[in-house]
Amino acid sequence: MNLAALQGDFRGWLVEASEHAARRIGPAARPGLSVYQNNYRTQLVTCLAETLGHTHAWLGDEAFLAASIAHIDAVPPHAWTLDVYPAGFAETLARLYPGDAEVSELAALEWALSRAFTAPDAAPMSLTDLAAVDWDTAALRFAPSLQILPATTNAAAIWSALAAGETPPAAARLPEAAALLVWRQDFAPTFRTIDAVEEQAIALCAAGQDFTALCASLAETLGEKPGMARAAALLGKWIGDGLIIGAAPPSTAA
């Protein structure tokens, strides 16, 4: 058996526990193969549990382990780093718990916070930096850690309670759909709930529209005066949150 065939069989043994593959690897290998099978699965379960600790707590040991096994069977790891293995776990949970959207939303939030933890560094603008900005042409550039997640449940409140060591609230749907803004402030991943107006404003800026276009969009949505006031408030909030890393004409903003 050449090396490629052997490695293919080893993969078959780890992923599918294929007895055919185990037999081809060799009779002498059988006891040791079980050690590798155990190491493979244990490592992936541990990775999911450590990255998604609050989801684990919310579901309980038995349900989380069952979901982990379902995910491991469906999605073998492929990246060079184990850190990204939890990437699709929220989708697996959405499939396993179709009537309990808070489960997948909680996992998605934890995964987004994990991604933000190691997102690229970028120095945020301060209020002082704003004085030098030409607002007629400036397009805002957001921190690379920024992510926006849809929110239909109180998963954020559940996360916050679990993080504080408190009893989490019962799962509930939000009165109206919102979004979660996830990013990193200094070295600490954080998040807050945002409304549809702020979500659209961020999407518009992220698409490369300049601040003038943002103001025009908000004026159209909210009316002239409230729109201008909201634009100023959002800018102040984003600067305070450390979300803005640049404000320059679109051609130089990249």
Place this chain on the structure above:
Amino acid sequence: MNASVPTFSGYGLGLRREHYRDFLETAIDVDFVEVISENFMVDGGRPRDILRRVRERHPVALHGVSMSIGSADGLDRAYLERLKALVDEIEPLFVSDHLSWSRFEGFNSHDLLPLPYTAEALDVVCANIGLAQDVLGRAMLVENPSSYVAFDGSTMSEWAFIDAMCQRTGCHLLLDVNNIHVSAVNHGFDPVAYLDGIPAARVRQVHLAGHSQGEDMLIDTHDRPVPTPVWTLYEHAMSRLGPVATMIERDDAIPPLDELLAELKTARRIGTAARRKAAA
């Protein structure tokens, strides 16, 4: 072929999350620290900041677990480029990874899987090490693995494979003494013959660790102190090796730093005595 890696004689510890604060805020009596490369091959955030600050205080060795130098379908270029960026920034003492494979055709086991010791596997490993050394612009250290499977198709011993690998690629060795003990017990070979069979002059670093007893074999768990048989083997190794960097490698059940420093003191005592005796 890349230039030989300079020797470094000293005693160090693996940098683990539980001890970040100790290493950043106090003077720790180590000659170097080793970090798991992949933990810091991230875009940014606290991990990179910590490594930069630790590097200001100590020489750092980069120890990888994901290069997969035994992959039949070659190395992951994106991985190599990312490692190269870290190497360029940190300027480590050593860059090491394992004589094993993890990845095959888009699947990554995230485990250090065993290789058959055949001429074909030697060709694969040497080609991969050659590519890695070219991209990194320096010679690597390759660590002997612990293993739970021996293949019927192997045509040479692990130490003969390692000797040929070093000769063909110019790579150096990270000698894991615990791994020799674990594999020797699991596969029934003589660990002293192993030590006597590897090219001692190529060894630049030594790992010491503990293991646990599994159902049928020893398991390389790195979750307990270095046991007596490993110390005995280390003493023999140190009588044969040139200047090396010795490290206690603990990856699980991480104890308070003082316990690891006490273990390192034992390594220092045994290593120094063995070298003195060999020189006499």
